[in-house]
Amino acid sequence: MDRREALKATSLILGYSLTAGAASALLGGCKAQTSSDWQPQTLSAQQSDLLAEICEAILPKTDTPGAKDALCHRYIDEMLTHFYKPEKQKYFLEALKIFDEKSKAKYSKAFVALSPTEKEEILEILAKEAADYKDETGEKPHIFRAIKSATISGYFTSEVGAKGGLCEFLPVPGPYKGCIDYSTVGKGYVLS
Amino acid sequence: MTIRPFSIVTEIILDETGKKAKGVRIVDAETNETKEYYAKVVFLCASAFGSAQILLNSTSERFPNGFGNDSGELGHNVMDHHFRLGAHGKSDEFKDKFYKGRRPTGIYIPRFRNLDTKTKMPNFIRGYGYQGGGSREGWGRYIAEAEYGKALKDSLSQNGDWTFGITAFGECLPYHENKITLNKDVKDIYGLPTLTMDAEWKTNELEMRKDMMSAAAEMLEAADLKDVRTFDYGCNPGLGIHEMGTARMGLDPKTSVLNRWNQIHAVPNVFVTDGAFMTSAGCVNPSLTYMAFTARAVNFAVEELKKQNL
Numbered sequence: 001m002d003r004r005e006a007l008k009a010t011s012l013i014l015g016y017s018l019t020a021g022a023a024s025a026l027l028g029g030c031k032a033q034t035s036s037d038w039q040p041q042t043l044s045a046q047q048s049d050l051l052a053e054i055c056e057a058i059l060p061k062t063d064t065p066g067a068k069d070a071l072c073h074r075y076i077d078e079m080l081t082h083f084y085k086p087e088k089q090k091y092f093l094e095a096l097k098i099f100d101e102k103s104k105a106k107y108s109k110a111f112v113a114l115s116p117t118e119k120e121e122i123l124e125i126l127a128k129e130a131a132d133y134k135d136e137t138g139e140k141p142h143i144f145r146a147i148k149s150a151t152i153s154g155y156f157t158s159e160v161g162a163k164g165g166l167c168e169f170l171p172v173p174g175p176y177k178g179c180i181d182y183s184t185v186g187k188g189y190v191l192s
Numbered sequence: 193m194t195i196r197p198f199s200i201v202t203e204i205i206l207d208e209t210g211k212k213a214k215g216v217r218i219v220d221a222e223t224n225e226t227k228e229y230y231a232k233v234v235f236l237c238a239s240a241f242g243s244a245q246i247l248l249n250s251t252s253e254r255f256p257n258g259f260g261n262d263s264g265e266l267g268h269n270v271m272d273h274h275f276r277l278g279a280h281g282k283s284d285e286f287k288d289k290f291y292k293g294r295r296p297t298g299i300y301i302p303r304f305r306n307l308d309t310k311t312k313m314p315n316f317i318r319g320y321g322y323q324g325g326g327s328r329e330g331w332g333r334y335i336a337e338a339e340y341g342k343a344l345k346d347s348l349s350q351n352g353d354w355t356f357g358i359t360a361f362g363e364c365l366p367y368h369e370n371k372i373t374l375n376k377d378v379k380d381i382y383g384l385p386t387l388t389m390d391a392e393w394k395t396n397e398l399e400m401r402k403d404m405m406s407a408a409a410e411m412l413e414a415a416d417l418k419d420v421r422t423f424d425y426g427c428n429p430g431l432g433i434h435e436m437g438t439a440r441m442g443l444d445p446k447t448s449v450l451n452r453w454n455q456i457h458a459v460p461n462v463f464v465t466d467g468a469f470m471t472s473a474g475c476v477n478p479s480l481t482y483m484a485f486t487a488r489a490v491n492f493a494v495e496e497l498k499k500q501n502l
Binding site for chain 2: 018026033056057058059060062064120123127128130131142144145148152156165167170172174175176177178179180181182183184185188189190191
């Protein structure tokens with residue numbers, strides 16, 4: 001089976017809107033490493049720190065864990081290392097530069113050095129860009145969308161994110177109730 | 193009963209009369225040792241391609257083109273199901289309703305084309321069925337790019353709309369030219385010829401696919417779903433992993449390999465009881481049919497052994 005095709009098909013059938021890279025990582029069992037002496041494999045230390053801040057700005061810690069707690073930047077490093085071809089890795093790392101470029105242009109500081117409000121300003125600019133961006137081939141998503149997709153899937157497939165309370169975690173095996181009132185649950189599920 | 197694992201059957205051994213199998217020859221996957229095992233009856237159930245491969249590799253003066261291959265049909269008439277297309281849509285209703293856990297089953301829509309004159313289709317014969325199901329969109333759904341931060345977390349914590357989709361599985365006709373053959377130039381690690389597969393969909397399947405997709409959308413729209421979208425991810429023979437037909441059954445030994453009891457016409461103590469025996473593919477999952485035919489063939493073999501006919 002053409003795995004790539006199959007993954008695309010699966011992600012559409014399941015109603016996922018993840019980018020192709022994030023979908024293949026998700027279905028391929030990508031997992032962030034939790035060891036204390038972790039070193040990034042594809043990202044540089046600096047790129048890893050930058051990503052950690054971007055991910056946290058996308059999914060900040062509130063009364064539930066944030067992207068840093070869920071090690072989303074490590075998940076992305078793992079994804080880039082094992083699920084991206086060299087040319088896609090290159091595209092991702094090149095596109096990542098835009099966060100610092102925008103930050104320096106607006107605040108004369110690197111993204112990691114910005115205040116939370118300033119980070120949101122930068123995300124706002126890039127989110128707007130991403131909304132207008134057309135990715136005809138599905139191979140070159142806007143960097144904001146690529147990171148957002150991977151952050152969300154990394155978050156919900158981590159133990160910290162899955163069990164963190166944002167959605168209700170339903171482990172396997174478990175019972176099935178076919179029809180209940182939404183209000184009795186009040187939130188979505190983490191099934192994967 | 194003794195099960196002998198790590199045994200690669202290389203061929204079926206024909207006895208001196210040329211009308212009975214003596215047993216099988218194997219190569220031990222761990223030691224590469226060749227061994228022979230003898231029996232009154234041989235059941236070949238190595239999967240449609242595996243069984244045909246063994247038969248094609250079992251040549252003798254009596255059967256120069258493969259064991260029991262008087263008809264020339266061995267390895268031919270490869271069939272599979274074609275699928276990976278259908279439609280899905282959303283519903284605005286039942287937002288207050290939910291489920292808990294993973295639904296263990298889906299829905300099935302049995303074949304409704306070409307059953308009688310009223311359902312006769314102009315462009316293709318036979319038909320297809322649908323499998324499908326409904327669920328609410330979860331955290332993987334599309335969330336507007338504008339959302340990040342706390343607003344994104346709020347959106348992610350809730351479930352989305354109900355979605356419902358159906359995906360079609362269609363029948364493939366048996367074509368003599370859709371075939372598997374032995375490639376003696378490329379051998380596997382046991383020195384056995386590998387298989388070359390050569391099969392394609394033809395006009396009937398391609399015409400059927402158009403209807404499989406459009407009828408899906410028609411039904412979902414009739415069911416009042418919104419934002420109905422069709423999909424066709426393309427399909428090649430083999431993707432359905434329902435390969436069958438390579439040693440087909442038939443009444444006439446000139447056009448088939450097996451008789452009605454899954455016996456090789458010319459060598460009745462060899463039974464082939466996997467997908468190889470299938471004469472047509474239907475459009476349903478075939479495993480239960482294989483199992484039922486296997487049970488039936490085994491029962492027949494036992495009765496014949498009792499009568500000392502085998």
